[in-house]
Amino acid sequence: KAGVTQTPRYLIKTRGQQVTLSCSPISGHRSVSWYQQTPGQGLQFLFEYFSETQRNKGNFPGRFSGRQFSNSRSEMNVSTLELGDSALYLCASSFGPTGTDTQYFGPGTRLTVL
Amino acid sequence: DQQVKQNSPSLSVQEGRISILNCDYTNSMFDYFLWYKKYPAEGPTFLISISSIKDKNEDGRFTVFLNKSAKHLSLHIVPSQPGDSAVYFCAVRRTGANNLFFGTGTRLTVIP
DSSP states (O other), X not given: OOOXXXXXXXXXXXXXXXXXXXXXXXTTOOEEEEEEEETTTEEEEEEEEETTEEEEEOSOOTTEEEEEOTTSOEEEEEOSOOXXXXXXXXXXXXXXXXXXXXXXXXXXXXXEEO | OOSEXXXXXXXXXXXXXXXXXXXXXXXXXXXXXXXXXXXXXXXXXXXXXXXXXXXEEEXXXXXXXXXXXTTEEEEEESSOOGGGOEEEEEEEEOTTOOOOEEOOOEEEEEEO
């Protein structure tokens, strides 16, 4: 089975721009979660989607948004980029949303904001 | 407010010996616990998990121990191998919620 895939792997943007990151979960997995990893804050939960609905959201500003499509693929969007948004963005998929299934992570998208 | 702590940022162990990585959490509502291994510029790789109804789970060289009363879990790797060198994160969550709370990570170096 193919793992979680994320595109693009690397992105460079400037302050004020917006960016869209994409995640394809493992086949059969319907829950997708997004995390941000930075040196200062570590790994932090952004949001989770299941059946095209956002089930849970972390403590991030409204500039961070996401969506899920009917094929379970997910995108996250960051508008009005700030320097502090530079991070590794990780997507994780699991079979269901109940919290009893293991989450498997993709390789991440490294976003650099200049 | 860090709900999950890994107090040792780094650990060095000789090849063949035991590696013990520790993790403490603050909220007794957490009932599912996981360990992930991470290499730079890659996503975390799932290693092993344990639910709150158990106090030990074993998978090959990896064993996770849970002490609910102390809100403490540990990962034992025996024997340690150079390929185990990576950053190890513990993660916790509540049943019914998929969002993981991660510790700050421990960098393990296994010396050949």
